[in-house]
Amino acid sequence: MVVMVGKKVLAISGSPRNGNTDAMLKRVLDSARESGARIELVKLCDKNIEFCDGCDRCCKAHHCHLVDDMQMIYKKIFESTAIVLGSPNYFNNVSALIKNFIDRMNPYYEDERLKGKKVATVCVGGQSYESIKYCEQALEQFLRICSMKLVGKVWATADARREILENEKVMQQCFELGKKLVEE
Numbered sequence: 169m170v171v172m173v174g175k176k177v178l179a180i181s182g183s184p185r186n187g188n189t190d191a192m193l194k195r196v197l198d199s200a201r202e203s204g205a206r207i208e209l210v211k212l213c214d215k216n217i218e219f220c221d222g223c224d225r226c227c228k229a230h231h232c233h234l235v236d237d238m239q240m241i242y243k244k245i246f247e248s249t250a251i252v253l254g255s256p257n258y259f260n261n262v263s264a265l266i267k268n269f270i271d272r273m274n275p276y277y278e279d280e281r282l283k284g285k286k287v288a289t290v291c292v293g294g295q296s297y298e299s300i301k302y303c304e305q306a307l308e309q310f311l312r313i314c315s316m317k318l319v320g321k322v323w324a325t326a327d328a329r330r331e332i333l334e335n336e337k338v339m340q341q342c343f344e345l346g347k348k349l350v351e352e
Contacts (some may be wrong), residue, residue, distance in 0.1 A: 182266030199346025226275035257293025
């Protein structure tokens with residue numbers, strides 16, 4: 169395994185609480201840190217992020233006119249070498265927090281700084297895989313539209329808060345995913 173020097177892995181959590189999604193993201197980040205990367209977790213629930221107002225000015229201006237915490241998140245995304253996106257499964261889809269994040273990325277979907285950027289995803293929910301796959305697909309469509317490179321994903325089922333910590337197989341998959349984000 170070759171590890172690139174100066175790697176930064178950014179995790180973005182679409183969970184409104186500190187539960188299974190965040191536990192999975194933290195495991196990915198722990199592994200990335202052990203592999204030599206600088207790490208950071210952004211919890212969207214802790215940020216002031218307005219809803220996209222559909223103005224479409226961003227299509228020409230290539231930046232969003234809304235001034236809030238997304239400006240800081242855009243900067244972190246562009247400065248990172250790899251990203252891991254995490255969402256709980258809500259009604260066969262991503263959470264509203266992640267959906268709003270995706271919508272607010274509209275000004276940059278053709279930005280060269282995103283093209284080929286390594287990204288991993290984690291999805292977790294109390295339902296079956298049949299339900300969770302739609303959450304995964306929503307994240308994968310976002311990555312495809314932005315021309316980012318999906319390098320791996322972990323999905324899991326869990327009902328109780330932080331139950332995922334007891335699932336050694338999933339936690340190991342998250343650990344391996346973190347290493348993959350840092351490999352050259």
